[in-house]
Amino acid sequence: MQRHLKVKTAVIVVTILVCLFGIIGLPKSKAELESNLRHNIRLGLDLRGGSHLILQVQVQDAAKVTADHAIEGIKTELGKASIDYSGIDRTDPASIEQTNSIQINIHGINAQKTGQFRSLMTERFPVWTLTPVNGTDYRLNMKPSELVDLKRRTVQQSIETISTRVNALGLTEPVVQQHGRSDSEYEILVQLPGVDDPARVKDIIGQAAQLEVVEVKEGPFGSVDQALAQKGGVLPLNTRLLPYARGEAGANVYLVSKSPVITGEDLRNARPAQGELGKWEASFTLSQDGARRFENFTGANIGNRLAVVLDNQIRSVATINAKIGDSGRITGLAGEQEASDLSLVMRSGSLPAGIQYLEERTVGPSLGADSIREGIIAGLAGLAAVIIVMLVYYRKSGINAVLALILNTIILVAALSYFNAVLTLPGIAGVILTIGMAVDSNVLIFERIREELHAGKAIISAVDAGFGKAWWTIVDTHVTTIVSCLFLFLFGTGPVKGFAVTLVIGLIANVFTAVFVSKTIFEYELSGKTQLKELSI
Numbered sequence: 001m002q003r004h005l006k007v008k009t010a011v012i013v014v015t016i017l018v019c020l021f022g023i024i025g026l027p028k029s030k031a032e033l034e035s036n037l038r039h040n041i042r043l044g045l046d047l048r049g050g051s052h053l054i055l056q057v058q059v060q061d062a063a064k065v066t067a068d069h070a071i072e073g074i075k076t077e078l079g080k081a082s083i084d085y086s087g088i089d090r091t092d093p094a095s096i097e098q099t100n101s102i103q104i105n106i107h108g109i110n111a112q113k114t115g116q117f118r119s120l121m122t123e124r125f126p127v128w129t130l131t132p133v134n135g136t137d138y139r140l141n142m143k144p145s146e147l148v149d150l151k152r153r154t155v156q157q158s159i160e161t162i163s164t165r166v167n168a169l170g171l172t173e174p175v176v177q178q179h180g181r182s183d184s185e186y187e188i189l190v191q192l193p194g195v196d197d198p199a200r201v202k203d204i205i206g207q208a209a210q211l212e213v214v215e216v217k218e219g220p221f222g223s224v225d226q227a228l229a230q231k232g233g234v235l236p237l238n239t240r241l242l243p244y245a246r247g248e249a250g251a252n253v254y255l256v257s258k259s260p261v262i263t264g265e266d267l268r269n270a271r272p273a274q275g276e277l278g279k280w281e282a283s284f285t286l287s288q289d290g291a292r293r294f295e296n297f298t299g300a301n302i303g304n305r306l307a308v309v310l311d312n313q314i315r316s317v318a319t320i321n322a323k324i325g326d327s328g329r330i331t332g333l334a335g336e337q338e339a340s341d342l343s344l345v346m347r348s349g350s351l352p353a354g355i356q357y358l359e360e361r362t363v364g365p366s367l368g369a370d371s372i373r374e375g376i377i378a379g380l381a382g383l384a385a386v387i388i389v390m391l392v393y394y395r396k397s398g399i400n401a402v403l404a405l406i407l408n409t410i411i412l413v414a415a416l417s418y419f420n421a422v423l424t425l426p427g428i429a430g431v432i433l434t435i436g437m438a439v440d441s442n443v444l445i446f447e448r449i450r451e452e453l454h455a456g457k458a459i460i461s462a463v464d465a466g467f468g469k470a471w472w473t474i475v476d477t478h479v480t481t482i483v484s485c486l487f488l489f490l491f492g493t494g495p496v497k498g499f500a501v502t503l504v505i506g507l508i509a510n511v512f513t514a515v516f517v518s519k520t521i522f523e524y525e526l527s528g529k530t531q532l533k534e535l536s537i
Helices: 002-024 030-040 059-080 096-101 111-124 144-168 198-206 224-230 288-300 336-347 365-394 396-418 425-454 459-491 494-526
Strands: 050-057 087-090 103-107 128-132 138-142 175-179 187-193 211-221 239-243 253-257 267-274 280-286 305-310 313-319 327-330 355-363
Touching: 002 030, 002 396, 002 494, 050 144, 050 198, 059 087, 059 096, 059 103, 059 111, 059 138, 059 144, 096 144, 111 128, 111 138, 138 144, 144 175, 144 187, 144 198, 198 355, 211 224, 224 239, 224 253, 239 313, 253 305, 253 313, 267 336, 280 288, 280 336, 365 396, 365 425, 396 425, 396 494, 425 459, 425 494, 459 494
Parallel strands: none
Antiparallel strands: 050 187, 050 355, 087 103, 103 138, 128 138, 175 187, 211 253, 211 305, 239 253, 267 280, 280 327, 305 313
């Protein structure tokens, strides 16, 4: 019995030491203690302060990309069917309000193949509605239901991409969710607690990272005006002028194809690397389909030039000397940080559309300090009231419950530290609710022990029976609450998830303290007292 009790005691002591280490570490001074507490107990935006951003997704960009892909498909299908045409272009909606006007125009279809053309468009491009303009020209408009779905998917993919980028930076419990007074505004809310470098995070979030590898038609030109002058003020069909990101003298602008050879959607992975002479670059690999198309194009265009374009800026230009397979690289980067950030953005996926900042606020920690102070006061007041009631009602056994309650709180805070979780106002509410659940468990056990004593059982037998009979009731209530927390975590937003996580950790800790620790304390009190006639409960 004594050996069994020593093992239990050792388990409890080790648990306490591990928890204290997780909370305060091994401080050598008061300053180091305060530093460890700030580092290990992470606070959310509502307590710590941070950045609050509202972004608007420019869904018209996604509509343009979808139309461009459709144009490439139409060209391919018309070529296979031997249907001649004089040109294909699209409209260029400049704002969200104009997205519904996205339209593809097909010119010069042979009148003798009109039936074949219509059948081909209906079969191969079902999301577009074909309308004749005259005997040889047609227009395609995206079906309203498909356009609505495209906008919805664009916003959702933007949220997922931004979440991936922010999480990859190691920020604690960021909030990235849809925001706005109506779905038509396509807004995203981003909250970043305790951001040390908000400018860098904002830059990474804001990069559309729309990677394209395009064919270079002509250039370089010294300026846009010079390029337009050489072309008589009109650019050739399906071409565009793009600036060179580094702005080298005499090589500021290139004339490139509008249709990319490959895009960021074909990207499989990206990572920073050091190339020739130790210069940093971003190396990327392509998916199987992207690699096949890239290989076919480069094999048929040896001697021509390709440009790597990121966010409508040319990052590098190279001549195709041989067929290229499934990899490439972006050179000329400023250093390791730029290579790492660029790889992160590319790896996390391209934003399907550009974003515009509608609101940017920095939340100071003063409100958080007030919340922390009021939360601590509320928690201490509740804890003090619970302790007084337990000591008055259960006498010495109330001390048992108080010790278990304190250890429960220590385990909860330590778990948040070890899991790198963030404490928010809802989290504090979870801590206070955990205190209530812990007291409830002790009340169940103590009342069971009282019932057994009233039934005439000996004290030791009554204690064993009380813990045994209360066990399944405690498990039942805790499992029910944990299931509820699971749904809160799955369907809730950031603060709600924080509440659910805090409560679940507290419930698990409560099972340990209310049953294991509390019973061990009773066993210490009863050890060696075979003729004990009264239990202070």
